[in-house]
């Protein structure tokens with residue numbers, strides 16, 4: 150897929166900025182049953198909140214032009230830019246284990262795809278831009294709170310080096326949305342490698358539309374897994390690649406304490422990016438059973454369940470792809486099983502190696518055992534996940550800070566002796582080990598109470614300063630931020646947030 154370099158923000162003869170995205174919309178070219186062509190619905194009083202200048206540059210777009218009234222009109226859905234082909238994508242999905250044969254973009258509209266200066270193709274999608282044929286009883290809108298939450302958390306994930314959809318812009322609409330209460334409306338502009346979900350495959354499998362499945366898989370291979378096209382079994386290679394990317398992604402989530410909260414198959418990207426930030430949250434005190442989502446009554450999507458749920462979702466993807474995986478059903482099932490068997494070892498390797506790195510140790514059995522022992526002691530002692538690992542870097546250089554994070558500091562001491570011995574036996578001198586640990590153990594994460602704080606200021610007082618401060622601090626998570634002590638600290642008891650909401 151070759152594209153001329155997109156022109157952006159070229160000043161016209163009258164001095165106004167004309168925004169050129171240089172769209173090339175490969176998904177829109179798929180057959181009509183893949184989507185519903187649907188322009189966004191206009192809003193009354195759009196106002197810019199934020200444009201992500203760094204991301205705009207990555208996309209080859211002019212941030213200044215995007216921040217102009219024309220850019221705001223585009224991000225609000227009031228102006229469809231040249232070359233956009235707005236559409237709502239069709240997909241299905243298992244929601245909390247129950248199959249829904251038709252979901253689709255009920256409040257999101259894909260404007261189109263752009264290819265950045267680095268050759269990367271990405272979707273630009275408006276979320277909260279009005280109803281679509283997939284809205285069912287929903288209003289197609291988004292409230293300001295969830296928009297700001299997705300902005301902060303997805304950008305924090307990107308800064309942590311975790312594959313994720315991104316935030317290009319947020320605007321308010323000047324309109325009210327009705328949830329349990331009246332809330333200010335907003336539109337979020339999301340950038341993604343694509344918006345193709347496990348549930349997109351399930352949509353066509355449920356309709357026994359093998360031709361569409363093949364077109365979809367070919368599209369996914371061309372876009373995300375071009376190497377898969379070259380082998381004897383491209384669809385098997387694609388499935389294996391999705392399995393590997395998801396295993397790697399979930400390991401990265403666990404290593405920073407991230408809980409997605411609603412890992413339905415429609416919220417799992419085949420490109421391997423974190424997508425659909427709803428009731429997501431980072432845990433403070435380490436506890437594998439942590440659940441925040443108010444609708445996750447049985448803890449299906451608890452922190453420690455995420456690997457097995459990802460595997461379950463991938464089994465659903467493999468089932469949906471069966472028609473592509475073998476001449477006979479039996480052969481296809483064998484192929485699917487073989488591809489899925491890659492999940493557990495891939496996840497374990499990524500997770501174990503990541504934990505060893507967090508401890509400043511070489512990957513290996515000794516480091517794994519130390520890590521598991523530490524995690525058990527952290528659970529029993531309500532030790533803060535982020536601060537404990539961050540403090541270990543200081544401890545490696547002789548400080549004694551991590552122990553103070555344990556309800557019973559002796560529980561830490563009982564572990565630390567073995568860890569110090571392992572560090573001393575390792576190849577790195579203490580300062581180098583500490584530097585390596587600081588590079589993988591963040592000092593700041595989007596702590597839930599701080600996220601809620603920033604949202605409350607914006608929603609209740611139209612004060613976006615806390616939101617801006619959050620973005621500034623979270624953009625640099627591996628540095629200490631002594632001028633922002635609240636952003637680095639766990640919640641006080643009175644600040645603790647126990648439940649998060651989808652807000653849809």
Ligand code: AMP
Pocket residue numbers: 252253254255256257283284285286287288289290291411415416425427651653
């Ligand atoms: P989510 O919980 O955001 O993953 O959404 C699940 C499904 O509900 C998707 O099909 C969404 O498009 C749809 N949906 C969520 N919120 C709304 C809304 N306010 N209006 C219409 N559809 C919605």
Ligand code: MG
Pocket residue numbers: 415416425
């Ligand atoms: Mg979703």
